[in-house]
Amino acid sequence: MxxxxxxxxxxxxxxxxxxxxxxxxxxxxxxxxxxxxxxxxxxxxxxxxxxxxxxxxxxxxxxxxxxxxxxxxxxxxxxxxxxxxxxxxxxxxxxxxxxxxxxxxxxxxxxxxxxxxxxxxxxxxxxxxxxxxxxxxxxxxxxxxxxxxxxxxxxxxxxxxxxxxxxxxxxxxxxxxxxxxxxxxxxxxxxxxxxxxxxxxxxxxxxxxxxxxxxxxxxxxxxxxxxxxxxxxxxxxxxxxxxxxxxxEIDQVRPVLDRAAQLSGRRYGADHEDDVRMRVIADHVRSSLMLMSDGVSPSNEGRGYILRRLLRRTIRAMRLLGVDGPTFRELFAASRDAMKAAYPEVAHDYPHIEQLAIGEEETFLRTLSAGTSILDVAVAATKEAGRSELAGDTAFLLHDTYGFPIELTLEMAEEAGLAVDRGAFDELMTAQRTRAKADAKSKKKVLADLSVYSDFRAMGETIFTGYTDLATQSTVLGLLVDGRSVPVATTGQTTEVILAETSLYAESGGQAPDQGKIVGDGFELEVLDVQKPVKGLVSHTAKVVSGEIGVGEAATTLVDEEYRRGATQAHSGTHIVHAALRQVLGPNAQQSGSFNKAGYLRLDYGWNSALSPETRSEIEEISNSAIRDNLQVVAREMPLDEAKALGAMALFGEKYGDVVRVVDIGGPWSRELCAGTHVSTSAEIGMINIVGESSVGASNRRVESLVGLEAFRRFAAERALVSELTSTLKTRPEQLVDRVGDLVASLKAAEKKIQAYEAKALADRAPSLAEKAVRTGDVLLVAESLGTLGSADEARSLALAVRGRLADAASVVALTAEVGGKPIAIVATSPAAREAGANAGALAKTMAQVLGGGGGGKPDLAQGGGNDVTAIPAALDAVRRELGR
Incomplete structure (x- = not known):
């Protein structure tokens, strides 16, 4: 069966x-x-x-x-x-x-x-x-x-x-x-x-x-x-x-397992370890296919991290089966064919799914070899040192730089007979997350425990009137303060307000919540946020500006008209840009996420390469042409199947009910399922100004645009900047690029001359430094501070020059300098010095420890650094003591 x-x-x-x-x-x-x-x-x-x-x-x-x-x-x-x-x-x-x-x-x-x-x-x-x-x-x-x-x-x-x-x-x-x-x-x-x-x-x-x-x-x-x-x-x-x-081995999974066996040349059932790997591949490919069909994209956080982990475990398992090249095209096609009878959407969305999967595979294959080499070296060094645990900072490097999920490092280390210092890794991860949180904007609020909403939801769904009305009179069904239901909220308190009806748009579909007020007899509240904590229920987080609001009282929601105008411009602008992208790039450039608020829109879409300046300009021109053409914007509700039959675009990964809202801009030119608020005609958008285009994953790009008045203000600011530059450089606007280019070329030429002078001046210091060589133990030692330098490369070049001037003598050159406000140490040794037991890597590590950091390298040339500039003299003394023993 x-x-x-x-x-x-x-x-x-x-x-x-x-x-x-x-x-x-x-x-x-x-x-x-x-x-x-x-x-x-x-x-x-x-x-x-x-x-x-x-x-x-x-x-x-x-x-x-x-x-x-x-x-x-x-x-x-x-x-x-x-x-x-x-x-x-x-x-x-x-x-x-x-x-x-x-x-x-x-x-x-x-x-x-x-x-x-x-x-x-x-x-x-x-x-x-x-x-x-x-x-x-x-x-x-x-x-x-x-x-x-x-x-x-x-x-x-x-x-x-x-x-x-x-x-x-x-x-x-x-x-x-x-x-x-x-x-x-x-x-x-x-x-x-x-x-x-x-x-x-x-x-x-x-x-x-x-x-x-x-x-x-x-x-x-x-x-x-x-x-x-x-x-x-x-x-x-x-x-x-x-x-x-x-x-x-069931019919929905076995085809992927069989394809993995064919690609690897291994036979399923012949070897237990190979069998486990093939089953992992079959499971993870199917899981990844289904996750991506529901809109999840590989990333470094949350759901995307889980998906990325599954994909990378698959690649790793294929490598253990002896396949180093790409395999996702074949494996995912096999899973698609096995699953499409039960889930037709995987076939419909497959071009986008395949693009995501292959993009992730290409990215990881490029880094896997380098990361594996680093891990192999670290494993060998760990075993050589007689330790059974791989250092946490090595695991963190593999995660942070090479994209190895910690679980993959754990698996690979275990295969080599080692554990991983998970505590140290977790400390580094925690520190990184703390830094990230400090840079990120905090969420505006946290909704109460969902169970407190059950009584309010039992009264029925919140009716949204905001498509047609900016002001709606309603009744206060409930108030929540600090997650607890209360009968009243007074001046200065922040409360969640549950109303029977509202004209304020709750954040959803990529559109930010409305701004506005809730007013009534003797009270006024400033709306801070509007959310849907449970399906069908709208909660308004608001600060009581004056008076006292109570359950059962009449209240009116007032939408900030200017903000709503900007929000509708941005949301309709998102549809316009999406249509323009697909017109220029083709149907695979499908929206995978968006955010819009008054004056700004952000749209993520499936694509695996940056837009050229010409393509970006073309998309912007098509968007503004659609605005100029004053296309009609029509919204209507209909059954989901009817909407899809009309060609309405169901955005990848979005969830829809049985009855949906279809928004047309210019008829079929842009026809999407959308519950957001929109303008009446495209001309009301005003203007689209694409200000950014970037990567947000292996197969996802992001465009950012200013909309309406904000777009005009950006153009006005750029015009003022051009005017100021033309005045300062005494040239006409059309000649500005050439004039700036000439100045940049002149500056580069001047910088080259300065670098040549500085290099010569630095090289001229080699003879005097070589004369300072002092017999220390079995070697001649030059241990000097160079003061402040522009880069560590300068110190390295000078150390090699001094070592060269000491010819065949058993010599060690240990130089320190301050670079970018931090101390560095460079150690160079001659062959005779190394025969006498001097090791540049060990000496650099000794100096770096005094400087408050770390270091090391090869026996002939090594480098270290730290954080304490005042410890430079002590670091030089340390190398003198080490060699004088």
Missing amino acids: QTADIRQRWLDFFAARGHTVVPSASLVSDDPTLLFTVAGMVPFVPYLTGLVPAPYPRATSVQKCIRTNDIEEVGKTPRHGTFFQMCGNFSFGDYFKEGAISLAWELLTTPEAEGGYGFDPNDLWVTVYEDDDEAREIWSRVTGFPDDRIQGLGKDTNYWHTGQPGPAGPCSEIFFDRGPEYGADGGPATDDDRYVEIWNLVFMQYLIDDVRSKTDFRVVKELPRKNIDTGMGLERVAFIKQGVDNMY
Whole structure:
């Protein structure tokens, strides 16, 4: 039975039994506490917890999931995968234990010819929570199993809760017995790989608090509305039904494994280590494909870092199979073909996915060889020194300079028989993050614990009136201060205001929130932020400027008209620039992210090379021509399928509901799905001035533009600058470039002459320095400070010149200087000095330690540095003492 068939049978079975079929949510979770959708129930959490009223009494889905907490186990066990699909059925206060158990048993044991999975009951086992007598009785009645086939287990395995106060309840699990050849008898309680868990049923029936651990909490009471959350592992059922040994050999994964075998010339099944590597490749390629199809791009942070780690582990595994060249074109195509039947979007979005994958592969292959060489040298030095742990700063260098995820360094070090000083690495990473945070803008605020919004959301969705109205009268449904619900907020307090209606736009779709006020009888609030903490609910963070606002009072939202005008110009300008990019570069230049606010827009798009000045100008000209043509901007709502049939562009990685808003600019010239605010005609945008174009990843570029009045101000400032330069240089504007070029050429020529004079003056110091050589131990030593120099290269050249003047003598030249406010040390040794035991690398390290830094190098020439300029005399004394012993 093919995986796609197993998936469809699930949906058909539950749809026929009154369940609403819910499409898989994105792998990018809406939950701010999660990087990814890690379980099938995640999209339903707001309904299961009562935060948002459930739109249906029962539902079913096949949810895409990503988990990487067990990434080291991938390929080693039959069931660990980073990407997996969870088949789920859910009841929101509808049926409970009896219904969930009966439905599960029916689907599993109904013959394949009748739409079921056709499992033999003799191959199935059941576990229940040890105190859940109700579930045990139902299972016994439904299945006819004897008591020993229904095993009771403890809270650590058969009790579910979130780890926080809230809903909880016992679990029941269904296992498949693979047979005696896979392990010991005794059922799931043996915790043996012989018994594969295929289905977990959660009976959400209690409210708990005082949660101290997985097994230590207080049950407060039974929930008034009990919920069901079940999950069947699609890949686990697939490898059982397809008669293979593990999930990597099922029809959706095996083609990638086979392609990796063909590319490497290795045979799957011939060598255990090679088999693990092929399974890692098959898993990681599929996971990466699905992540990128949901809009994740490789980066150094968050979700992008996880994706980058998967891609680079894949490259590493292929290298261990003996393949040093690129392979992603073949591997990803194999995964696309295996997955497109279940997920057609991977085929539709594949050109962009392939571009991202190949760009990342090219980038990492360029750095992998250099990084591996550095690691090999460090490993050899570590072993030579008799240590078993690789230095943390080496791991940090590989991460920071060569893009090695720390996990990759750990793996490669382990292969060489070494550990890594993870503590030192983490300290360096923490210091780097602290610096980054100091440079970054802090977030404007942190929303309250989401559970406090449940009562407000239960009153209905917040109605947004801002498409047509800048002022809307409403009612205060709730106030939150410091995350707690309060009846009133007074002058000087910052509060979250929940209203029934609002004209203020909440940040979403790349558009920054509106600015404005909330006013009423005797109070005025300045709006600081507008967000959607939970689906369908708008929260206004505002400062009470005067008076007192209370729950239940009438309040009016007032949008700052000038700011909104700028915001609409910027958002419509984003659509214009996107259309211009695609017109010039082609359909692969698809938007992958954006941000816009009054006067400014930023647009990220799939492309792997910088725009030439001519291309950038062409895009800017097309954009401004569209503005000049005063194109009509029309927004309308329609079903998603109808919008796609019209050719409306669903932006890569974005999430859309069943009903969407389509924004046309000039009809089909620009037609995108968008919930933002827009101008009425393109001429209202005013002007586009592209001010930046840069890389934001291996296959992503970013354009930045000023819009409207801000664009004009930039042009005006540039015009003033040109006027000032032409006046100062006494030339006409059209001759300015040539005039500046002449001046630059003259300056470079002058700098060359100065450098030549300085080099000669420096070289002239060599004879006098050589005359200062003093017999120290077995060598002649020149140990002098050069004062302040422009670069370390000057000191190095002078040290070599002095060593040359001392001819064949056993000589050591140790020079110090101040370069850029910091001390440096250069040591050069002659062959005779090295025969006498003098080592430039060791001496430079000795001097650098005194200077408060580090150093080293080859025995004949080495360099060090530090932070303490005042320690220069002590550093020279140190080398004198070292050689005088």
